[in-house]
Structures are given as structure tokens and as C-alpha cells.
Amino acid sequence: MVKIKPQIQTKATAKADQxxxxxxxxxxxxxxxxxxxxxxxxxxxxxxxxxxxxxxxxESGKKIxxxxxxxxxxxxxxxxxxxxxxxxxxxxxDNPKGAELQAVLELASEFPARHSDTPDxxxxxxx
Numbered sequence: 001m002v003k004i005k006p007q008i009q010t011k012a013t014a015k016a017d018q019x020x021x022x023x024x025x026x027x028x029x030x031x032x033x034x035x036x037x038x039x040x041x042x043x044x045x046x047x048x049x050x051x052x053x054x055x056x057x058x059e060s061g062k063k064i065x066x067x068x069x070x071x072x073x074x075x076x077x078x079x080x081x082x083x084x085x086x087x088x089x090x091x092x093x094d095n096p097k098g099a100e101l102q103a104v105l106e107l108a109s110e111f112p113a114r115h116s117d118t119p120d121x122x123x124x125x126x127x
Contacts, residue, residue, distance in 0.1 A: 027061040030073060034059070037077035047076045
């Protein structure tokens with residue numbers, strides 16, 4: 001029998017994965033807004049003073065635009081970007097914060113709700 005060890009993600013690989021996910025989300029966003037605006041990559045590039053190859057690199061995830069460039073590109077397509085800040089929970093590698101809460105919530109969702117409009121007949125009416 002072959003035992004398979006669970007792969008432990010290092011901080012470096014976690015950071016690389018996060019960067020890749022961010023890159024893909026930005027790429028999808030740019031492609032979406034450009035297409036919704038009915039612009040070609042060349043038209044968008046011309047309107048923001050860039051090259052179409054740079055736009056295509058952004059849309060493929062090969063390059064990541066800085067925030068101001070991203071906002072300029074999105075604005076040129078007739079959209080705006082709003083940012084929302086929210087606190088992020090952090091924990092150790094073996095016990096990330098929020099994991100325990102998530103497990104409890106998943107467990108609780110398996111139990112039926114016990115709500116009733118009438119008071120429980122077993123409860124005393126006065127204390």
C-alpha cells in the first residue's frame with residue numbers, strides 16, 4: 001500500500017498561487033469590459049495611449065497592470081472600479097482562522113431548524 005503525504009503549501013507557493021488568481025481575475029475583468037464596450041484591443045489601446053499587444057498581454061494574464069492603469073483601462077470602456085475594504089482573518093499554517101467556524105457552520109447546516117410559532121407545550125408558562 002502506498003501512502004500519499006498531503007502536500008503542504010509553503011508561503012512562497014501560496015503567494016505565487018494568489019498572484020496567479022489575481023492575474024486571471026484582472027485578465028477576465030479587462031476582457032469582459034472591453035467586449036461589453038464593443039472595443040477591439042487596438043481601439044482600447046489607442047484610447048489609453050498603449051499598444052494592443054500590451055492590452056492582449058493584460059487580457060491573457062501574462063502581464064498585470066498597476067492599479068492606476070487598470071482603472072484607466074476600465075474607465076476607457078465606460079466602467080468604474082469601486083474598492084471595498086474588509087478585514088481578513090489570518091491564522092497559522094495548520095489552523096487557519098475561520099476554518100473552525102466554517103466547519104461548525106457546515107455541521108449546523110445539516111441539522112433541521114426547530115422554529116415554531118406556538119410556544120413549546122412542555123415549557124412552563126411562568127417561572
